[in-house]
Amino acid sequence: MINSLSDTVELNNGTRIPGLGLGVFQISEKDTPEVVKNAIVNGYRLIDTAAIYENETGTGEGIKAGLKAANLSREDIFVTSKVWNDHLSYQETIDAFNASLDRLNLDYLDLYLIHWPGDSAFEESWKALEDLYRDGKIKAIGVSNFEIHHLDQLFTFAKVIPVINQIELHPRLSQVELRQYSESKGIKVQAWSPLMQGKLLSDPTIEAIANNHNKSTAQVILRWDIQQDILINVKSTHVDRLNSNADVFDFELSDEEMTQLNELNQNLRVGPDPDTFNFK
Template sequence: MTTHNEIQNLQSAFPLANGVRMPWLGLGVFKVPEGAEAGNAVKEAIRQGYRSIDTAAIYDNETSVGVGIREALAETGLAREALFVTSKAWNADLGYEETLAAYETSLRKLGLDYLDLYLIHWPVAGKYKDAWRALERLYADGRVRAIGVSNFHVHHLDDLLQTATVVPMVDQVELHPRLQQPELRAYAAERGIRIEAWSPLMQGGLLDDPTLTAIAGRHGKSVAQVILRWDLEIGVATIPKSTRAQRIAENADVFGFSLTKEDHRLIAAMDLGRRVGPDPDNFDF
């Protein structure tokens, strides 16, 4: 369990295995279309104090995310180094040369000189080891501050670690109260791999859950705030998606309270291994 002192505000961060500090909470932009909506969401989040922004090549909004970043930096006076920007290599671009080229494409679209974190988006069989060699090359050359994977099960990580020279620093996976991934979390903790949750609110599917509603009522918080606080307290970074200023602010308001042991017990009992996204073992790559 992380403590209240470790996660006090939106600038609170934790060290990855190489010492690079990654914010606990960030903004995700999955399914936010290219254009003003994506750029404005990023700009609003940074204005409100967010420092972590997560996108991916397949989201097809890296250009707008980059515009939002540049406008926010100009408006706030923040340095680029204050932000933690993540993108991901898509399945069609996995392979040594292909992934190196994909990284350059993402940088060009974002208008950045480097990324803070670059991930392999899905564990495509026969491709992710060559893609990982490319990420290791980018990391060794100082082109990216940290590297990791997304949607990797324990067996994918086991396989990758047979040949990897750098252990992935992050595994970004679907994780929420109905899919808590205890085996993966324990495996990752033993190897210094940090877990980051995508779809932490189960794409809105948990917002009316009676157990979470009751917990939220006791704390005077929303269900979304309870879930995001739970993520942080179990040691999981999280990137809720929103494009509305009010919701972006609500998602960030999770630092002034703590869940009780009974809250954690009740949430732990909710785990059904239920996904809203694809299973990495049964994904049509």
Template sequence: MITHLQDTITLNNGLQMPGMGLGVFQVANGATAEMVKNAIEVGYRSIDTAAIYGNEEGVGEGIKQALTSTSLQREDLFITSKVWNDGLSYEETITAYEKSLEKLGLDYLDLYLIHWPGKDKYTDSWKALEDLYDQGKIKAIGVCNFTASHLQNLLSFARIKPVINQVEFHPRLQQAELHSFCNNHQIQLEAWAPLMQGGLLEDETISKIAIKYGKSNAQVILRWDVQNGIIAIPKSVRRERMLQNADIFDFLLTDEEMATINAMNLEQRVGPNPNEFDFAL
């Protein structure tokens, strides 16, 4: 269990990944540079973006500015991007990777993910990711929004096991079966929308726990993620909120409090169900 914002989790290929990061979903490209720069300056080392977000240029500019304003080197950061659904052939995946790298202004990515499985559209794309990994252009490869059945199929042909499955995960959507599958196969679960896109910030059950510790609902939820061994990538454009989200390492939820939050599960999504949405373009 991580005990500091910059603590890392060891992925199944031996790579060290920060146990908490910053997501930039739905942040305009023009606002992303300052956001990323601020995040790195206050201590975040992991930044998660995607081609479809349309803000890779801003992320790259923010990284450049942060490396100028701090003593950090590129190797101190962990940068993730994702290939979108409109280009999942082998050749299209290679091209998409190169475009993302160019927009980010980087020489390599730490982690590259297939964004959605679609209707088993990921076979050729995964082979492309494996080859990029073999060539040293990516330090780790993984997937997003894969169910246990998607992962089972992927593992049936993959030469390289995914290190990450990034999925919607929060107290109302705990995906116990998927979490167990990932644990059993040494695939790290990473949470997008860990705060249910703000839907849990006023929840009374979590508020009761938060009051006890003098914390916010967001801090309690992120602490719950940490104690569950989940990597979380909360989004915030405000520097003070970034600091608040990271201020979760000075308290420990009791077993009873963990059980109370665990009991909140309703399998309730704020995003699409991977089994029902193909994202065909």
């Protein structure tokens, strides 16, 4: 369990990833540089973007500005991006990676993910990621939004096991079976939309727990993740919210409170279902 914003977790290939990071989904290209810079200056060391977010250029600008302002080097931060797996061939995946790297203005990525399984057309993309990994252009490779059967299919041809499966995960969608399966394979789970895009912030059960600790409902939800060793990406465009999201290391939820939060699960998504979402 991480105990500070600077704490890292070891992945199955020995790479270490910050346990809590900034995700820039739905932040405009125009606003991204300032958001990313502020995150780095305020202690964030993981920045998560994707080609489909259309803000990789702004993310790269923010990284450069943040490193300068915080007097850090490239090696001090962890950068993730994702390939939009629209039935991409091997070469199309290589080209997509190089385009992302160019937009980010970086020499390498710490983590590169297949963004969605689609209708299971990811074999060529994964082989491309493996080669980029072997060539040292990526420190680690993984997947996003993969269900158990997608991972099973991946294992039939993969020579490199994913380090991470980044999935929608929050108290209304706790994904226990998928988390247990991933853990059994040495794959870390990373939560996107941990606050259910804000839909959980007025939940009465969470509010009551938050009042017990003089914390916000968002902080309680993030603490629920941390106490289960779930990696987290949180989106915020405001410095005060960035700092609030990171202020989750000075309290602990009781076993009873963890149980109350676990009982909120309804297998309810705010994002697409990986088994039906296809973008051909």
